[in-house]
Amino acid sequence: MRILIADDEAMSRRLLQKTLERAGYEVIAVENGRQAANQLCTTNGPKLALLDWVMPELDGPGVCGEVRKRKEQSYVYMVLLTSKEAKEDVVAGLESGADDYLTKPFDAEELKARLRTGLRILDLEDRLVEAREEMRFKAMHDSLTSLWNRGMILELLGRELSRSRREHVSTAILLCDLDHFKNVNDTFGHLAGDEVLRETAKRLLSSVRSYDFVGRYGGEEFLVVLNNCDPAFGFARAEQIRRAIAQRPVQTSTGPVPVSMSLGVLLSHEWGARPLEELLQEADLALYAAKAAGRNCVKVASPNAADRDADLRANEPAKQRR
């Protein structure tokens, strides 16, 4: 564990350094408060600090105050070391953001015990952050495929559309649906169905750029958002995805399962400032056209496609088309 010690007095600094090194700490020693604050405020700075109260440039409580202002960084456990013993000094030190307080000259065993308290608190913080990150991940991702979940992919699409309108570039929306997925579940079982969905997610992710978005939109339906791409690229990428999905059967625990995908593609710049829901509806119509054309193909939505496919839409609800 790395620990920062800040003391302008060379003897105390040396004594602290030796004591802590013998206790197994990796010590960073500085001689004024400004250097201490700079070290502690860096992203990967030490998370444990022993600060002398009276120091040039910035005193110990001043360092605590600066570190506590930086709320976004992980917690730093700070102990003030000083010969000040008056109750009002203790209160002022703790009010500045220090976690503990130790009077000089320090007792080595007491110092180490108090630092162990700090380590327990830092460990607790690590576990809380880990749990929070796990919850955040679960709130934004689909549990089966680890792709963005429906809520998140729609939010990302909304943001991307706003950006593309602002910057006058095009965003491609790909609504993708596995063909005859119900048959996969019925023939090979739901476990195999889940394996197909996971493998599909992998193939989708490996077919797009790192800054594109891929989400699970529904059961066997996926939404891909291609950022800043021209129409030709959008179509070519959709074809590439289709081929990647269909190129070989998915190996499942119950044997190989042949898969294919139909895709409806829509390019945002052709559709002006229409709301997200309408754009998705257009992509859905293009997907429907791909299904109607025999599946395992890509259809691109065009401004008059809505009229052309209006009859189909009226005759067959989306849920039945798969």
Place this chain on the structure above:
Amino acid sequence: LLRELLLVFKHEFPHNLLALREAVEAKDENRVATAAHTSKGMLLNLAANRAAATVAQLEQLGRQGEVAGFAALFATFENETGKLLPQLDACMQEACK
């Protein structure tokens, strides 16, 4: 470690004592408080409690701005540290054996 600390003390303390003397002569309460505080920390690390207590009083006078008491108390402090240094030298020889 003791030898190392004594070496640091022997190197650092004379500079600090000089700074304290100059501050006392200039009747500069802030500099007196700062230099006295540093001396106190060094002496406490060596368990030189009597000299540390004297210089703590000097620090207190500095913080309270009581410049009239500086010279007398500094003289006492110098006297005490004068006795202390030979003792430390003896300690160091012991530590080097």
